[in-house]
Amino acid sequence: xxxxxxxxxxYLQTTPLLGLGITLLAYQAAxxxxxxxxxxxxxxxxxxxxxxxVVLLLxxxxxxxxxxxxxxxxxxxxxxxxxxxxxxxxxxxxxxHRSAAAILPAILAGSAVAAASAMAIAHLLGASRQTVLxxxxxxVTTPIAMGIAEQIGGQPSLTAVFVLLTGIVSIMLAxxxxxxxxxxxxxxxxLAAGTAGHGLATARVLLLNETAGAFGGLAIGxxxxxxxxxxxxxxxxxxxxxxx
Amino acid sequence: xLRTLTILIACQFVGEVAARAGNLPLPGPVIGLVLLLGxxxxxxxxxxEMRENCSGLLRHLLLLFVPAGVGIVTQLxxxxxxLVPALVAIxxxxxxxxxxxxxxxxxxxxxxxx
Numbered sequence: 015x016x017x018x019x020x021x022x023x024x025y026l027q028t029t030p031l032l033g034l035g036i037t038l039l040a041y042q043a044a045x046x047x048x049x050x051x052x053x054x055x056x057x058x059x060x061x062x063x064x065x066x067x068v069v070l071l072l073x074x075x076x077x078x079x080x081x082x083x084x085x086x087x088x089x090x091x092x093x094x095x096x097x098x099x100x101x102x103x104x105x106x107x108x109x110x111h112r113s114a115a116a117i118l119p120a121i122l123a124g125s126a127v128a129a130a131s132a133m134a135i136a137h138l139l140g141a142s143r144q145t146v147l148x149x150x151x152x153x154v155t156t157p158i159a160m161g162i163a164e165q166i167g168g169q170p171s172l173t174a175v176f177v178l179l180t181g182i183v184s185i186m187l188a189x190x191x192x193x194x195x196x197x198x199x200x201x202x203x204x205l206a207a208g209t210a211g212h213g214l215a216t217a218r219v220l221l222l223n224e225t226a227g228a229f230g231g232l233a234i235g236x237x238x239x240x241x242x243x244x245x246x247x248x249x250x251x252x253x254x255x256x257x258x
Numbered sequence: 259x260l261r262t263l264t265i266l267i268a269c270q271f272v273g274e275v276a277a278r279a280g281n282l283p284l285p286g287p288v289i290g291l292v293l294l295l296g297x298x299x300x301x302x303x304x305x306x307e308m309r310e311n312c313s314g315l316l317r318h319l320l321l322l323f324v325p326a327g328v329g330i331v332t333q334l335x336x337x338x339x340x341l342v343p344a345l346v347a348i349x350x351x352x353x354x355x356x357x358x359x360x361x362x363x364x365x366x367x368x369x370x371x372x
Contacts, residue, residue, distance in 0.1 A: 033325075041321045060320040064327040071331055078332050085325035092322045094266035094315070096287035097273070100294035101304050101312040116366035124359030132351035139343030145336065149347055153355055156323050161285030171329030172337065176344060183352045191353055197360040201367060206360030210352050233359075239288065246283030 027076070033084020040066040058214075061178060096157040099235055106232035117205065121233055124209040125240045128153045130248055137256070146252070148172040150245045152180045155212045158238035166249040177212065184211025185218045200226040208233025262311035269294045 026032045044062035051057035071081055082089070110117060129150050136146045147168035151159040156177045163173035188207045197203060204226030207215035212234050220227025272293060274286030282289065298304055304312070330337065337344075 037321070037324050041324055058320070060323050060327060063321075063324045064330065067324070067328045068331050071328070078329060081328060082325060085328065088322060089325040091315070092326070093270045093287040093290070094263065095319055095322055096285075097266045097269045097290040097294050098312040098315050100291045100298060101309060102316070103291075103295055104298040104303060107299065113367055116363055120359045120363035120366060123362055124355045127358045128351045128355030131354050132347045135350055136340075136343045136347035139346055141340045141343035141347070142336065145340040145344055149344060152348060153352070157319070158285065158288055160323075160326060161287055165283065165285050169329075169333055169336070171326050172333050174323055174327045175330055175337065176348060179345070180348050180352055183349050184356060187349075187353050188356055191356040192360055195357055195361050197364050199364045199367065202360045202364035205363045206356045209359040210355035235291075239292070242284045242288045 027080050030084035030087065033081045034087055035084070036067060036070065036081070037063070037085050037088055040070075058178060060174075092157050092160070096161065099155070099157070099238070102231060103235040106228065106235075109228065110232055110236070113201070117229075117232070117236070120202075120205055121209050121236050122240050122244075124206065125153065125237050126244050128210055129241060129245050133248060133252060137252075144169055145172065147249060149176055150248060151241055152176040153184075153210050153212060154238045154241045155234050158242060162242055162245050166246055178214075181211050181214025184215040188215055188219060201229045204229030205233045209237045212237070259307075259311050262308050265294070265308070266290075266312075266315075269297075 040063040041059065044059040044066065047062050048057040048059045067081070070076075071078065132149045132152060133146050136149050141149070144167070147166050148163050148170075150166065150168065151162035151173060153159075154162065154177070156174055159173050159177045160170040162168075163170045184207060188203065188211065192198070192203050192206070197206070200223045204216070204219050204223070207219045207226065208230030216227060216230030216234060219230050269290035270287050271290075273284075273289030273291075276282060276289050277284055277286045
């Protein structure tokens with residue numbers, strides 16, 4: 015009997031079905047769990063699904079590549095989904111056009127400051143080079159952030175975790191920072207949330223004000239583009255300032 | 259669905275090729291996004307099918323991060339060793355980013371219509 019189970023396990027490890035099925039199951043379970051916690055940010059379905067699968071892999075001693083052999087069929091859709099972000103961006107095109115003179119410099123400055131300060135602080139506090147590079151795109155929406163991390167030699171899965179943490183922190187800080195600086199214009203509040211805290215912070219400001227949500231939405235896409243251009247330059251500057 | 263998927267993959271493919279051939283620092287899918295955005299502007303917007311398909315795909319965007327997110331199992335030591343500097347960097351840089359963008363946006367758009 016035991017031999018039968020061993021045989022089955024050996025077989026399952028060679029098919030992609032296991033990794034694929036577990037990912038779909040864990041995600042749907044995570045959606046249910048997250049639904050019970052309402053709008054709580056920590057109950058993010060992605061975070062819960064990752065947690066469930068990590069525990070399962072550690073408990074069964076399954077190496078990540080065995081899991082990824084199946085999960086890659088879901089992972090490969092991340093590229094087309096990133097391209098599809100053009101559709102919601104297009105929906106905001108008139109707004110972008112109308113206030114380009116304010117929006118573009120504001121996002122560009124916020125994007126550069128967030129990335130450069132994160133890299134500098136982490137480096138000064140003794141983080142490893144790979145951690146610093148993985149942190150650089152943390153304010154960007156996850157699919158673009160992981161693409162940037164891969165491009166500059168960071169670790170995309172570390173980046174995914176940092177992006178999530180950044181979203182949670184920006185939800186907590188968006189209100190206090192706006193009050194401290196006297197920012198009362200909802201367009202500015204929304205743009206700041208989308209630039210510094212991508213979709214998570216945007217979803218939160220959308221609950222407060224619809225204009226803020228719309229400006230957050232357009233900031234997500236534009237910040238993704240700007241950060242894609244800025245971070246490789248920062249990474250090069252870092253390599254030049256601090257040769258390995 | 260098939261038409262939308264073909265367009266998305268074609269945009270990504272051209273983006274990946276352009277990134278490598280042109281030695282561009284942008285990720286291939288981001289170039290694909292710009293291409294699709296240009297195409298949508300040229301066409302005057304997505305048709306109903308494409309809008310529906312893309313919103314369907316983006317509705318499950320979180321699922322698509324899971325396989326890469328699970329990769330954190332290979333990075334647990336790195337995460338543990340760098341957690342404090344990373345958290346400090348995230349909190350401070352997020353506050354700076356929020357402040358700079360919000361303040362600049364409010365200043366530059368003062369007096370324009372909402």
